[in-house]
Amino acid sequence: MKDLLRLLGLYRRHVGWILLSMLVSLVATLANVGLMAISGWFITAMAAAGLTGIAMNYFTPAAIIRTLAILRTGGRYIDRVVGHEATLRLLADTRAHLFARMVPLAPAALDDLRSGDLLARLKADIDRLELTFLRLLSPLIVALLTLAAVGLLLFLYDGLLSAGVLAVLAGCGLLAPALAAVAAAGPGRALTARSADLRRLVVDDLSGLMPLIAVGAFAGHRDRLVGAMASLVQAERRLARRAAFGQALGRLSGDLALIVALAVGVPLVAASRMEGPDLAMAALLSLSAAEVFMGLPAAFLGVSSTLASARRLFAILDRKPPVIEPANPRPLPEGRDLRLDGVTLHYPGGLRPALDGVSLDIPFGSRVALVGKSGAGKSSVAALLARLRDPDLGEIRLGGVPLADLALADVRRTVGVVPQRPHLFTLTLEENLRLGRPSATAEELAAAIEAAGLADFVARLPQGLATPVGVAGATLSGGEARRVAIARALLPDPDILVLDEPGEGLDPETEAAVLERVLDRMAGRTVILITHARAALHRMDRVVKLDEGRIAANRAASEV
Numbered sequence: 001m002k003d004l005l006r007l008l009g010l011y012r013r014h015v016g017w018i019l020l021s022m023l024v025s026l027v028a029t030l031a032n033v034g035l036m037a038i039s040g041w042f043i044t045a046m047a048a049a050g051l052t053g054i055a056m057n058y059f060t061p062a063a064i065i066r067t068l069a070i071l072r073t074g075g076r077y078i079d080r081v082v083g084h085e086a087t088l089r090l091l092a093d094t095r096a097h098l099f100a101r102m103v104p105l106a107p108a109a110l111d112d113l114r115s116g117d118l119l120a121r122l123k124a125d126i127d128r129l130e131l132t133f134l135r136l137l138s139p140l141i142v143a144l145l146t147l148a149a150v151g152l153l154l155f156l157y158d159g160l161l162s163a164g165v166l167a168v169l170a171g172c173g174l175l176a177p178a179l180a181a182v183a184a185a186g187p188g189r190a191l192t193a194r195s196a197d198l199r200r201l202v203v204d205d206l207s208g209l210m211p212l213i214a215v216g217a218f219a220g221h222r223d224r225l226v227g228a229m230a231s232l233v234q235a236e237r238r239l240a241r242r243a244a245f246g247q248a249l250g251r252l253s254g255d256l257a258l259i260v261a262l263a264v265g266v267p268l269v270a271a272s273r274m275e276g277p278d279l280a281m282a283a284l285l286s287l288s289a290a291e292v293f294m295g296l297p298a299a300f301l302g303v304s305s306t307l308a309s310a311r312r313l314f315a316i317l318d319r320k321p322p323v324i325e326p327a328n329p330r331p332l333p334e335g336r337d338l339r340l341d342g343v344t345l346h347y348p349g350g351l352r353p354a355l356d357g358v359s360l361d362i363p364f365g366s367r368v369a370l371v372g373k374s375g376a377g378k379s380s381v382a383a384l385l386a387r388l389r390d391p392d393l394g395e396i397r398l399g400g401v402p403l404a405d406l407a408l409a410d411v412r413r414t415v416g417v418v419p420q421r422p423h424l425f426t427l428t429l430e431e432n433l434r435l436g437r438p439s440a441t442a443e444e445l446a447a448a449i450e451a452a453g454l455a456d457f458v459a460r461l462p463q464g465l466a467t468p469v470g471v472a473g474a475t476l477s478g479g480e481a482r483r484v485a486i487a488r489a490l491l492p493d494p495d496i497l498v499l500d501e502p503g504e505g506l507d508p509e510t511e512a513a514v515l516e517r518v519l520d521r522m523a524g525r526t527v528i529l530i531t532h533a534r535a536a537l538h539r540m541d542r543v544v545k546l547d548e549g550r551i552a553a554n555r556a557a558s559e560v
């Protein structure tokens with residue numbers, strides 16, 4: 001219930017469209033029910049008039065019938081247009097809202113989710129919310145109002161007639177599908193989970209297809225995929241069985257209501273308490289009112305899977321961003337000295353802290369190598385310096401001001417990071433580079449490419465900078481991709497550059513040449529180099545060794 005209310009809360013901003021859509025839908029439905037009822041009355045009254053030879057005014061009912069027919073047809077058209085407008089606005093809004101909330105979570109607070117899972121939440125889960133309004137909420141309210149109108153009209157003739165018809169309509173049209181939906185809650189949840197599983201598997205396996213084939217594990221993954229599809233079909237089948245039960249009773253509701261109307265109405269006519277044409281009207285009114293229940297069984301069944309989707313969305317919306325933008329950021333200080341003071345960082349589930357009381361001074365303009373065994377905490381320092389995470393304890397200061405007090409954009413403009421696993425987008429080489437600084441001139445772009453040691457490579461490409469790099473840079477070698485990432489980080493001219501193992505994928509000569517150029521370009525500014533390559537150390541001022549999250553040594557490079 002809490003989730004349903006929260007879901008409805010998402011609709012608040014579109015309440016005008018929602019009310020308009022419901023109003024149009026109600027008018028179209030009442031016009032349809034009224035059309036059937038008045039037509040029944042009119043035909044019977046005309047037949048009776050013909051038999052008895054009494055003249056009757058047929059202009060007024062004929063005009064009413066024509067008006068209702070126009071209202072019904074036009075209303076249904078407008079109902080579709082307005083209903084979809086309301087729903088699509090809601091979906092677009094929710095998708096944008098969720099994406100905007102994901103951005104500050106990335107990457108640290110989304111580490112545990114696979115990209116296929118995130119895609120499923122952004123796409124399929126939000127699409128499923130459509131069911132709540134278009135197929136459930138609006139039809140349910142319209143059905144209840146129509147029932148009330150029908151019940152009131154029949155009550156004017158006879159209380160029992162009204163009660164009998166309402167009981168059948170509500171029992172078969174509303175109660176039975178609602179019970180079927182309760183019985184289907186389990187399969188509904190399973191369906192959402194299975195389709196998310198399948199999407200995750202497809203996206204993951206496709207992006208990892210090469211290694212899967214290479215290690216001969218493809219057959220196993222294909223079997224897993226086939227298994228996931230089979231359990232999806234099974235969940236759908238279970239849901240469909242329960243849906244069939246609710247739908248069958250829903251469809252029966254009109255016929256049963258007609259029988260009840262006749263069973264109660266015929267004695268009323270026989271006792272002259274009701275006119276024959278009025279009975280025809282009541283019978284057709286009862287039959288046609290059942291139309292409002294047609295879509296409800298399926299919508300009721302969709303409630304549990306829609307709520308499961310909503311919960312998956314809320315789970316993202318409720319995540320706490322790993323870093324908070326200060327409400328009133330302090331201005332960027334003049335100084336660029338970095339100071340880490342008792343910095344401690346725990347990853348969730350980590351057995352020991354990744355960083356444990358690290359204190360370190362990095363004056364502006366210095367060149368510091370961070371070394372240490374794999375897992376020592378080097379990349380964690382890089383993440384903290386770019387404020388992708390915040391320390392649990394201790395503080396990092398830039399020019400004497402805590403990083404947490406500065407605007408995130410200022411921090412990230414000042415501290416450029418080439419991560420250990422840089423990501424290239426499925427764009428051209430130039431578009432990937434310009435992400436670093438969209439307004440860069442051609443000369444600035446060329447200078448960054450030169451500094452990253454990419455100039456020869458670009459010159460050899462037939463399409464030059466317009467070359468597409470493929471999905472995640474798949475058409476580039478590991479070393480080329482890394483140099484693109486270096487050029488991208490150099491383009492905005494950061495005052496502090498953190499290079500996380502920039503030599504990976506490069507031969508030793510190229511690595512040395514690239515480092516040389518980067519250091520030249522960064523002359524007078526700070527470079528922090530995370531590396532396992534001893535050869536690079538003589539180009540640095542200090543070498544800081546980390547061991548299990550602590551500083552094990554901090555020496556001048558000449559002493560190493």
Ligand SMILES: Nc1ncnc2c1ncn2[C@@H]1O[C@H](COP(=O)(O)OP(=O)(O)OP(=O)(O)O)[C@@H](O)[C@H]1O
Binds near residue numbers: 375376378379
């Ligand atoms: N996102 C994460 N979630 C949980 N634990 C993490 C995460 N990132 C790193 N760790 C853990 O924190 C510790 C430090 O990791 P970090 O990546 O900083 O080491 P590193 O020195 O850069 O290692 P490498 O040289 O292999 O890149 C490791 O034990 C690692 O398993």
